[in-house]
Amino acid sequence: MGFLMLFPEKMIYLKISIPAGKVDEEIKNIGLSGLLHIDERKGKRVFAAEEKRVEHLYRKTESFLDILGITYRKKWENGDIDITRIEDFVYDLEEKLNKISNLKKKLQRIRKLFETAKSIKERSKDILEPDKLLKNLKCIKFISGIIPDENLEPFLLSLKAYITFPVYGRLSKGSSWFFVFYLEDESTHIKDILGKNQAEDIPAEYFLREKEKEIKEREKEINDLLNMVKDKYLKKLLDYNSFLRLKYKITVAKQPLEIKGDYYIIYGWIPARKLDSFRRFVKYSNIETFPAGEDAPVLLKTPEFFKPFERIIKGFSYPKYGEINPTIPFGITFLIFFGIMFGDVGHGLVLSLVGFFLKKKNRDLGLVLILSGISSSFFGFLYGSFFGFHDIFPHLFISPIYDVEKLLIFSIFVGIIVISLSFILNILSLLRRKKIKNLIFGEGGMLWLLIYWYSIGVFIKAVVFKLDIKWDLVFLILIIFIVFIYIYRKSKSATQSVINVLRELIETVTNTVSFVRLGAFALAHAALFLAVFTIARLLESEGKGLLYWFTIVIGNVFIIVLEGIIVAIQTLRLEYYEFFKRFFVGGGIPYRPFRLD
Known part of the structure; x- marks a missing residue:
């Protein structure tokens, strides 16, 4: 189940043939199912005139209810109504409400002058x-x-x-x-x-x-007129409004219909596991099913815990159908990156507290801040940092101030793991979509992952262990040459193929090196603390009085606000440009079924 959450819901494409005399009733049944995402690329808007007529009447009834001060709306359940009858009613009521509206405007002008x-x-x-x-x-x-x-x-x-x-x-x-x-x-x-x-x-x-x-x-005269209109017209107005609201939704849904003989055809997608449920709603139509293509809408299966991160991703781009759902890996890596760069127990607690109070107004932002604060506190314990003080408890892993080299190596190590994960996610996606050639030879495929890992091994063997790497280089060049042949067969251009291979090699190296910023910002975080403490000691050289602690507090507030924003931006940059590059294309369409409540 956890593995399946990495992929969107499986969809199927439907062709639904509706008998001509049952179109409105069947579209209503489809809407009541709340399952069909209509393919709006189809159809020639043969019902455009009807849609315009119904929309005009519906908007009129809405404006009438607003004039009468009615905020509630009814649910329609009583069959069909002749549109011509509604038009006559609307024109009759409009004349009376226009009179009331004009009286209201005159009164408003009089009242304004009187108040002045x-x-x-x-x-x-x-x-x-x-x-x-x-x-x-x-x-x-x-x-x-x-x-x-x-x-x-x-x-x-x-x-x-x-x-x-x-x-x-x-x-x-x-x-x-x-x-x-x-x-x-x-x-x-x-x-x-x-x-x-x-x-x-x-x-x-x-x-x-x-x-x-x-x-x-004048106010009494207007209220008397309104009450008279309500007594005479309100019941019918509410009925017609509820009918027109339903009718308008149905006519909009009818626009993508195609005419074939005595049938109207509508196309769309539903989740594959909901097919039997959908058939129970459809009463008069013939349903044909087809495999969904890459243009299918996407229904993500994201656990509730990661929903705030899903909405961040939607702001960047929605995944295509068949692609990996990036939400879970994004959420995990986002918290790790943020914690490494912003590691401090005190600052993490402040972020979590701010997130707790923000959660009532903006649930997503509040939860992201709470989780980011927890990650910051966790890495703060590893760094031994509490509001910039490094002598309250010992560090459990690395001290950013004293272990700079270890911190940068750790950052590169995290980068290697994350980039390897992006390769693996891409391989899983290609395997699920049965794109075997791209799976083996394409960018982000198995051979490029082998090249990446083998290059790291060769580098470690040469630099750390000082061993001979001649035959390792020969093998590495051979793998790269195989990839070059594949690219050349696709592009038929040797120059372009060389450029593509070199570009991928250089980008992989620069993507890995980019993760140095994790350690660099953790170091900057610690350096800002040193600056704050230095200023505090200069302002109050004799002991640690009120001015000293005031400077420490103001300095911490400054660091939390300014660096918190910068670290969040850098975290998103690493996600979008280093992590997403190999497995996330985007440009997908969210699954939005036609639904009648």
Whole structure:
């Protein structure tokens, strides 16, 4: 079972022939099964006009329910409804709701002006009382409103040309309120000045208390109309909306259908193990099965523990059908790489704690941080590091500060294991897909794995044990020559074949050397601690007082945030460019079956 998790679910390709008179009912049955991933490359959209008509009516009913303030939706279970009957209903209801909608817009505008007038009254109450002025002023007129701050000065200057008395003040950020008192003869000039300075006039009636009563009466009128519409139309509206929602999903699913005589043909994929279950849902159709090709959608069988890493991989690319599911090896190697580069018990505990609190809002990110923190703490014990202190407990494996050479050798050793694993995963993938030639001779195949391992053996024999490697080199060149012949037979170009062989050799070496960054970042992690402690001692040379510990805390926070991000980026780089290179192509399509709830 664990081995099978390395591969996506096995799929089969179906050709489903539906009798012409049973199309909608059978598509509904297929949707209720929730199993068929429809092949949308087929068909000529013969139902496009129907889809457009149904979608228009469905969107209308959704907007009607929003206007009425209805948030719940029904599930449709009551057979078929004539679309023409729904159209008549929609046009009738639309007329009434448009009237209500227009009344709402007018009320919204009135309420906005009233609230603005209310704010102006509140801010000007120490200077004047607008509602009393309205009732008492006879010969003198006044106008009120709001104006952008940048236009206030030109506005006041323009008013000086006439017999006016302005009063003004700040209303909100970017705008001011004003009152302008003037003689009736100046009305035309005053309104012209308002227009030129983008001032918004608030009619005098909005300052009267009677306006609030009018607003409440309008609200009651609208609510009465809404209640009347709900009483008369809501039940049917909910029914039609639920029917149209189902109908729309079915018409969309019908677009890839092909017509052959008296049958409509639909193609798609289902998981092979679900075929019997699918047949129980399909009542009227003939089903033909075919092996799934590499264009099949992919259903990954990832254990729940590794699901957060699966979503990280999806952000890079989805695996193709038949490829290895990279999630489990990715998750394991991701945690190892991160722990090696960010090994510290204290920092790991902080990451896990942050992940625990983040998990409620973002489960995937929280779990990745928790697991990364555990890995960091594990390697922190191996390094003997706790918030940068290396004298609290002894290191169990390597001290990044004192064992630099061992650390770099360890990094290369990890790189060799990971690259070998990428070869093995590719071989398993090719074996499962029965691509025998690529399995033996292709990039990432068995001969290239042999070349890789044999090259490492020759290097160790020459450099570590100082032994003669003449015949080993001859054998290595012979293997490379066999690969060259295979590439040459495919490309028919000697130059291109030489380039391909050299490129693969150089890339394999550089991929291995790239893993030195594991040790380099572990060393940088320790070096940053040394810098923080040095600064702390310089700031407080006499003992370890408050300033010393404050510097240590700030330094650790800086290292956790800055280096944590850098290490995460470097970890993903090693995964995508060194590890994935040999066995992961990507470009797959996720399995998304047509489903009716």
